[in-house]
Structures are given as C-alpha cells and as structure tokens.
Amino acid sequence: MSNVSATLPRATRRPPWAGVWRVLAYLLLLLVALSMAIPFLWMVSTSLKTNEAVFAVPPAMLPSPVQWDNYAEVFRVVPFALFGFNSLKISSLATLGTLISCSMAAFAFARLRFPGRGVLFAILLSVLMIPSQVTLIPVYYVMAQLGWINTHYPLIVPSWFGNAFGIFLLRQFFLTLPQELMDAAKIDGCTPYGVYARIWLPLAKPALATLAILTFINSWNDFLSPLIYLNDQSMMTIPVGLSSFQGLHNADWGPLMAAAFMGCLPMVVLFVAGQRYFVQGIVLSGLKG
C-alpha cells in the first residue's frame, strides 16, 4: 500500500486519474487473487478437519483440533502411494518419448531439406485440430487387440511417436538457431544425425525443458485415457485414483480433500520450480501460431 503513495507525486504530473487506475488495477488483481487462493486454502483447511468440524454450520475457518489422520486414512483406504508411483512412471516415460521423437522431427522440419517437407508439416498441423475423442474408439480397439488394456502401454507408447504440438514448439526454437552452425559442422564432416545429437540438442535445452514441463503436467493430469484403459486399482494414476476414491467415500470430505491436495501438490511444486519455462512455452506456442 506504500506503493500507492509513492506513485502520487508522479500522478500529479500525469493526468490526475492515472493513480486511480493503478489503485483500481491493484484492487482487481487482489480480488481475483483472493478468489484463486481461497478454494485452495479451503481444501487444505478441510483436509485437516474432523468429521464433526467438516459438517459444522456455519463452518470454522481453521481446523481445530487438527486431524492429521485424514492423510493417513487416504493411504489406508486406497493405494495412494502406488497411484503416485504409477503417475510418476507414466508421466516420466511419456515425457522422455515426447522429447526424443518431437526433437528429431522438429530438427528435420527446421533444418533439413527434403521433398514433401511442406506437405508433411501442413498435415501435421491440421492434425492439431482433430479432437482426441474422434480417434479414441479405433485406438482403443487397436490397444485391445495388442492385449494392452489394463496396462500402462496405451498411456506411454503413443508419446514415442511424436505429437504436433511438441514438434511445432521445438521447430519454432530450432529456427532461431543460426544455420551457420550446421554448415560449419557439416564441413567438419559431421553427419546430420551428429549435428542433431551433438550440436542442436545441447543448444535446445531451454526449449526441451519447456516442452518437458508442459508434457509432464499434461500427462499427470490426463483423465479420460487412464479412465478407459485402466481397470485395476493397482494400475491407476492419481486422477483416476482420486475419482475411484471419491466413488468409494462420497461424503468423507476430510480424507477426500487430503487426497485432492496431495494430487495437486506435485504439479504446483513443479510449476513454481519451472515457472519461467512454463510461461515461455505457453507464449512461444501461443503467439507464433
């Protein structure tokens, strides 16, 4: 708030209402920030409340007494640690596959000349428009024929075959690297594969980090695919596990909020740690489109 008074002298030199705009801007931002924070705080608060406190009218803001047992209850009722392990395994392998396959394709599209490049790239971009629900049933059938229902393969293997969004994002970055690097390496006898692996990939670390974070979060949060492919609780990821937990304990809001909070926490930590890359990725994919 000291900020407001600090801007006042300048505001008198500018039009007199310039300071008013600033105050209004802060008010709006604070209001929306509160509306973002309160649901999450309420989630944490409820996750620590006893059953009586959860159903108190009017509800208390803070849990008293603090019921840590809600968190233990989650692990007693469902294999939550296993959900976490499954999610970690699937998201990591899907991210690795996406990075490898997309960077190969992006390098080819950005730096190699070959017949059909333009047509292929156009086809790839048009695929971005196809909603995944259209391909869901045939892909499900293929996975069933392969005997992959109730395994993690359908959630990992497709990532190793490239995706339009990742290729587009990395290509945008590769185009900003100087062509001379490639020409120089070629004169030194480096093959295109060598240029890709030894020069382009190390230079692309920031773009790869961006794609990695976006892919990891998307894969972790995905719900529809694991919902249709995974049947046994022991195979489930965190989102499907949460849904199954909700089905079993419909009104147990304390443990439910504890589980939901534990589902959000890894993504929030990952986002805060890699915020720079995350925002960059959204902007990069968004504005050059």
Added chain:
Amino acid sequence: MDDSIGPVGRPTARIGQAAQIARQGTVRLWLSRLVNSDAVAGYVLLLPTIAGLLLFSLGPVVASALLSFTRWDGLSAPVWTGTENYQLLLSDPVFWTALRNTAFYTVGSVVPSIALALLLAIAVNQKIRGVVFFRTLFFLPVVSPPVAIAILWGWLYNPQYGLINAVLDRLGLPLGQWLADPSTALPSIMILSIWNSLGYNMVLFLAGLQGIPQEMYEAATIDGAGAWARFRHVTLPLLSPTTFFVLVLAMIGAFQLFDYVFIMTQGGPMYSTLSIVLYIYQMAFQNFKLGYASSLAYVLFVIIALVTFVQFRLQRRWVHYE
C-alpha cells in the same frame, strides 16, 4: 567415388583384390552418402512421427468415419447399417440436449473468461509490483489436475455444508442449490471453468500486450487520444491476433468438456450437464454402442472444424495483422 584407391602392391597379384576392395569401398561410401544426405536423414528422423500420424491420427480418423456407419459392440464384427446411426442421432433428444449444453457452456465460459483475462492482463501490465506473485496464484488452477479441482468445487458447492452457501448466508444473500438444481448446475460448472482458465488466458494476453510498441501509445496521446480512445483504437486492434488465437483455442477446449461433469454430476441432474464427450463416453464404454458413439464423435469433430473455419473466415473482419 574418386578416392577408391586400392592398396599399393605387386600389380598382377593384387589387382583382383584391389578392385574388389575398391568396389566394396565405393558401395559403402555411396551408402553412407545416401544415409547421411539431408533428404534421407529427414525421413529417418521423421520415421516415428510419420508412423504415429498413420497409427494414432489419420488411420483412426478414417476408421472412426467408417465405424460411424456400423452397429458394433466391440466384440463381434461391426455390421454395416448405412446412415442409421445418423438418423438415430437426429431423433435422439439426449443428443440434442448434450449439444445444447455443450454450446451453452462454450459460449458462457469462453466469452467471460476472455473478457476478464484481458482486463487482468491490462491491470498486470500497468508496471505493477508482484507480477510473479499474481501470476503464480492465477496459475494454481491451471496446473492442478482437473479431477482434484472438480472434487474441490463439488465440496465448495455443497448446498448444506459448502463454503459458497456459508458465505452467502453470512452476507444475508439467498442460498443456491448449485449442482443439485438442473437450472443452476451447468452455470455452476461454467463459473468453475472461468475461474480455472483465467491464468492461462491472461498470460497469453500479457504477451500480446507487451508486443505492442510503446510509440503507438505516445503517438495516440499526442493526437489527443484519452485512455478509452487509446484502448479502443490502439490496444484492441493491435491485440486482435492474440484475441483471435485465445478465442479459437478456448472454444476447441470448451467443446471437449468432460472431466468436470464426469466427476461432479455424471451429466445430471436431469441431463442438465450432459456434454457431448460425456455422452460419447457413456455410449462407448458403458453401453458398448461403439458405432453410435463414433457417429457422435464425428458430429463433434465436424462442429469443431466448422466453428474453427467460420472463425478463420470472420477474422478478416476484425483481426488486424501488421
């Protein structure tokens, strides 16, 4: 090919051997040149992508089109039924309800979200302190699993014990039944969706705003433009490519509404929150009517393609590219 010189030795004895080595060398060199040429390397590096396009996109899109003309339970062979599914669909009141719900949800969540996100981006762009703090907060819902968010909001909306009614009660305002009332269930999910997408849309707008050259504003000010005129005649036109992009992206996303309604309402009460994708899921994976589900999916695909196409046509009227 010119450097295929054999080992030097006694001419007559070595000539045959040398020629053979030379020939092998030539073939190997030719092969390595081929494999290392840009053209071949391009295809080699694209191999996974091309295979993926055929296996997971183009192939299934064609298969799905064919399946939409069949009756199929997923176990026995599909039976060709011509346009039966599409005729069924036209006379299926549940399909029309799902379509209406999805359209209502798309318009009612995308437009307010974009308007509010633009307002927030303008506010953040006022050289304000704590941009990172605000952005981090606004992004909490964006990065959290939609399932967790849906469970949380189901609790906030709880008519007896939820926070929202508790706050309304404290303020002396009338309480709502939220997800339990067919007339408020879908708007309740729209509010959640706006809340959830604000941060993402704001970051896109912020990047767009920062791309507008400061001189444009200075020139407008010199010409005597006030704050509103500057917003109307500088910010909005120069931001329109971003607005267009955000609009297309948000609408495609909204048409695919599934996670929230699956977790919070299962499409109820009285079909009031049934979305097209939830209906596809129920038909395919609960009723095993895979042919009918494919025709529903195709209708969704065509609607999304049409809406996107119309938006691209309309953009000439209002989107300004420098």
